[in-house]
Amino acid sequence: MKYDREYYKGKTAVVTGAASGIGLALTNELLESHAAKVVMADINKERLDEEAGKLQEQYKDRVKGIICDITDEENVKSLISQSSDFFDGKFDILFNNAGAIFPGWFDEVDNEKWKIAFDVNFYGALYGMRAVLPIMKKQGSGQIINVISGTAFMPMAQWGPYVSTKAALNALSLTVRAEYWDDNIKVSSATPGTTSTNIFGDKKPDEGKMQSPQESASRILNGAVKNDRIIFGDDSDVKGAKNCFAYKAQKGTDAYLLNVARERRKGKTAL
Numbered sequence: 001m002k003y004d005r006e007y008y009k010g011k012t013a014v015v016t017g018a019a020s021g022i023g024l025a026l027t028n029e030l031l032e033s034h035a036a037k038v039v040m041a042d043i044n045k046e047r048l049d050e051e052a053g054k055l056q057e058q059y060k061d062r063v064k065g066i067i068c069d070i071t072d073e074e075n076v077k078s079l080i081s082q083s084s085d086f087f088d089g090k091f092d093i094l095f096n097n098a099g100a101i102f103p104g105w106f107d108e109v110d111n112e113k114w115k116i117a118f119d120v121n122f123y124g125a126l127y128g129m130r131a132v133l134p135i136m137k138k139q140g141s142g143q144i145i146n147v148i149s150g151t152a153f154m155p156m157a158q159w160g161p162y163v164s165t166k167a168a169l170n171a172l173s174l175t176v177r178a179e180y181w182d183d184n185i186k187v188s189s190a191t192p193g194t195t196s197t198n199i200f201g202d203k204k205p206d207e208g209k210m211q212s213p214q215e216s217a218s219r220i221l222n223g224a225v226k227n228d229r230i231i232f233g234d235d236s237d238v239k240g241a242k243n244c245f246a247y248k249a250q251k252g253t254d255a256y257l258l259n260v261a262r263e264r265r266k267g268k269t270a271l
Helices: 021-032 045-062 073-086 111-139 160-183 213-225 235-243 247-265
Strands: 012-016 037-042 063-067 093-096 142-147 185-190
Touching (some): 021 037, 037 045, 037 073, 111 160
Parallel strands (some): 012 093, 037 063, 142 185
């Protein structure tokens, strides 16, 4: 999908989960769109050093890698502070992209896994917003994109912790969107669409059902340009959001989700 690259020219941005997948694709797209500076944040030092090093060869001092554990609020505060210094105080966009699936059937998931899931997928973004919003409010502008999931609107069996955290993050994002609208700060949720990334581990869906990280990043960046309330990463996410809570569609939705559950009971990564 094409998007208005001029929108990102001269802007500064932080991308979490930037050493691979959609985060890396977002970083590449921003730099190609002539963003002034981009910070890549990730917990995987080896991979971050490798990918940031490659981009630094091409883009020099326009890109920087910072190790960050998003489950630690002090780590996230440090990320935002270091990034603000790198940006010379001008902080335009935060992409809260980092996340993980945490699969498991409901009766198999203990409290520890539930807590980790919320720490990564919900609190990581919350900490980022909490740290960056005062900066954006003071400068009178800014934008935050919180990457959720289409399963926030179409909750699937075996992904209880994942879909719960992403639904919660969507609700928080849209709440904060209204709260900071008059401060000229844009906040959106963004689904990535079904994308070929490491988040699926060894059980990836059929490749024919998946798009590339670059395709997902392009759709997210296009929606950010338009300040969409919810940015949909692919057409199936649009359909899911329309149908999941629609009264007239409930029989079809139940049939679809039941089939997914039964297929997953057989060990298949059905979507």
